[in-house]
Amino acid sequence: MEELLDRLMTELRVNARQARGGLVALLRAGKQNMRRADFDQFLNDIPGADDLLREAPPPSTLSSLAGGLGTMLGGQRSPGRWAGLAASFTELGIDLETAKGFRPIVVDYVKHHGGEELVDKLQTALKI
DSSP, X not given: OHHHHHHHHHHHOOOHHHHHHHHHHHHHHHHHHSOHHHHHHHHHHSTTHHHHHHHSOOOOHHHHHHHHHHHHHHTTSHHHHHHHHHHHHHHTTOOHXXXXXXXXXXXXXXXXXXXXXXXXXXXXXXXX
């Protein structure tokens, strides 16, 4: 997981707190939008993901509220999924263009550690 965090910091020019927080936001979105068995498989295949989630502080009230409202208004489609993520990235001081850069880096990392099938499930869960 440190390798992924280092890559996020280098390629996106974010600090360690932003890299960790953005990654946690994406993992939480994956957990929310993936079938439980698929997410459990993800945690088994991606070293350190479980620890990162377990050690992360709970989501803020703003991101939880935005995610809940987004789901109510947009369902599981892109607008609903993006609402909570956008709030999380904004709280971290990450602009929209930089936030969009997290997804391809994370997907590439998952491809190398979990394979194509897991990538497909993650991409479906993070379709934003």
